[in-house]
Amino acid sequence: MEATSAQEKKPVRHGSKAKPGEVSARVLFTACACLSIVAVFGIIGYILYGSIPAFREIGFFNFLFGSTWTPTYDHFGILPMLVNSIVVTLGAALIGGTVGVFTAIFLAFWCPDRLHLKYNGKNAFLQKTVALINKINLRTIFDQIIKILAGIPSIVYGLFGLEVVVNLLSNVGGDGKGILACSILLAVMILPTVTSLTKNALDAVPKQYYEGALAMGNTKAQAVFRVVVPAARSGIISALILGIGRAIGEAMAVVWVSGNRVLFPSGLFSYIRTMTTNIVMEMGYASGLHRSALIATGLVLLVMVLIITLSLNLVPKEFKGKRGEKVLRGEGAQPVAFRKKGHLSMAAAIFGMVCAALVGIILATIVIYILVQGVGCLTADFLFGEQSVATPTLGPAFLATLELIGITLVIALPLGICAAIYLNEYSKKGSKFVKVIRTFIDALAGVPSIVFGLFGNILFVTALGLRYSVLAGAFTMVLIVLPTIIRSAEEALYAVPMPLREASYGLGAGKVRTIFKIVLPSAFPGIATASILAIGRIIGESAALIFTMGTSFNFSGSPAGAASSLAVLLYVCAGEGLFMDQAYALAVILLGLTLILNLIVYFIERHVRKKR
């Protein structure tokens, strides 16, 4: 009340002697945070630049709406592929979205912590097994299933699709390839995203809404589907949008199951080609106008994905909870039953259980299939054989992947951590600038791998003259893992209790010292998690590396040399069907690495939780 008169009294005096070290640290952290902005603009800029010849010679309209793509005759119309991409993405959203959302609902409300199996027989082994099963925490298991599904490399899904999904579908129609196969694979790929984000949204709905509905005589299923799910609507929509963004940019999972014909869709089993697979199939040998047309295809993809990502910001956050508020006021929920209803809700709940079971079965099928097919292929010849130009061996790809991981992390970790430090330690709450930075980090995270591949090819391979090399691949990977690292490092910093910082400031330590001596060490487990997630992403990446690191079987060992990473080698081995045994062996190795990395993260997180 007296604020105005007091303000007139004296100028506000704050501030203190600025120390040069503190100032330059601040500048450094800010710069790292801005890197995402530079990266996004850089990618748009270079892709646009690479597309210009195509637009100039073909014409923007002919390019976008032309319906024939025959590079040998300089016909470059992408409309069929554009339509196909949209159709399979919608198909994936429909299948994966439904399964994902219902799985999340089941996990959030019905999944029991533990099974309570009973066994009254005498068989000691069965008794022990039952006791063991009853000890397992189901929620943790599902949590892990979803994380592992998210971690499995796209190319492994691709192999699974080619060998299993297509074969199963061929019993239904055609030879199994085409729109339905693509939609199913993409659905599996977006399942983890949709499920985990939907579950977060459901968990965030205030408990009172749920309790309020129950108190009015709703059944559990009614309360969940009539009150909680609508209240979590905005989060669920965001989850679906993110899933769609992922699906439309995915290349490797569908490259072998699309049928690879540039045709408009005409049925569930019609052969198609999507924009992403088009780039993967042809970029390797394209030149001149053809190359530019492919880059322009990437541009279309990039623009679509950016629009999708940015539309996330438009999802209103407010309408969340309107219905819940109504319940709290005593309206909205089902009135105390005059006639007992709720069968529909119950059916939906059961459907949720089916979906969750399906998710478990999918993972189990993939793992078992790959192991059964692949373990026998882990031959000494493949594992320890001399490298050669003609036949694939593990050695060079393994070494190249290690170098790729090393170089990428050495660059990306400091950049990502510094950016996270800016966001968590320096930025002001609600600042516009930070909002912009976050939007760009999201945008960068949404850019499809194949577009990163194009960008890396244009900038690092060609313009900077690095050729196909581990270095070019690593520089590209830095941009890909940066958002992951920033986000998880930020989470880790956020979890460091404020009183520790206060204690440090209270002893006269400056901001930089506090950050490096107190905050970062306390955040170490979280940052380790960030690195492991990044390693997983690097190991699993293929689309971005094919045109930056190359696809050769041999490797000189120098970071300036070309090589296949493990995932890329799998693509090359299975791509022409010549080295299927090696492909399976690689799938086993990639799957094994995924499981190990997940396990490490699990144990780190458990360790941290125990300490709290």
Add this chain to the structure above:
Amino acid sequence: MHLFSRKKEGAAAPKAEKKDPLEIFDFSGDNAIVIEDVDLYYGDFQALKKINMVVPKLQITAMIGPSGCGKSTLIKTLNRMNDLVEGCRVEGRIEIGGVDIYDRRLDLSALRKNVGMVFQKPNPFPMSVYDNIAYGPRTFGVRSRGALDEIVERSLRQAAMWDELKDRLNKSAMGLSGGQQQRLCIARALAVGPQILLMDEPTSALDPISTGKIEELCGELKKDVTIVMVTHNMQQAARISDKTGFFLLGELIEFGNTDDVFSAPKHPETERYITGRFG
């Protein structure tokens, strides 16, 4: 007692007097802290209104008052921990050791070295006991093992913890009991040789025995440092403090010798609060 100044003297005695930037404060006078017309705002909300107060040197000054009256806010302005709060503005003048601490040219590190703080909840760093105490001195460039050993021992002795902890210096501080952790935090604050120690309800999270130990410790410490303590515990204020200030809704209602405030409060609000508290 103040190792840094002593060391500096030893090393640089023959040179002409160059002012140590960490020791800009002059505590030769009787008053440690002079607070003049201080208003404080959190955004639009005024949390402190026209506070005037003089904290005498080498005494214990207690701040009492109901929850939300601004005690923590005031104590945090004294070493500028409020700088961490977004949208916090301070007006008026606070002088510590003759220096206006809201001066633009102030070196925050120097201020906080001289005005230490102990928080409500013990907040040891997740490091060893030794490293906790050495953290402050290391901040100010003390590197040699010998000097650090000396500081650690001196601080622990000052906090009456040496015998308790000398065998577990390298164990994590997180393993100590709550009371031990809080006294460790006091030792840690003492390690940089502060002239003033701010304590915000330092015993509210502790059991009676630990509380007793800390009260006893404060009585010892006031030989060397000026203590400003926020407390909700009237008996505690009455037992250990020399001066008491009573706050209500951001205003300092009454400030004087503890005996006077408790036996013959001038303001009816003070009386009501104290008697209500005593039951």
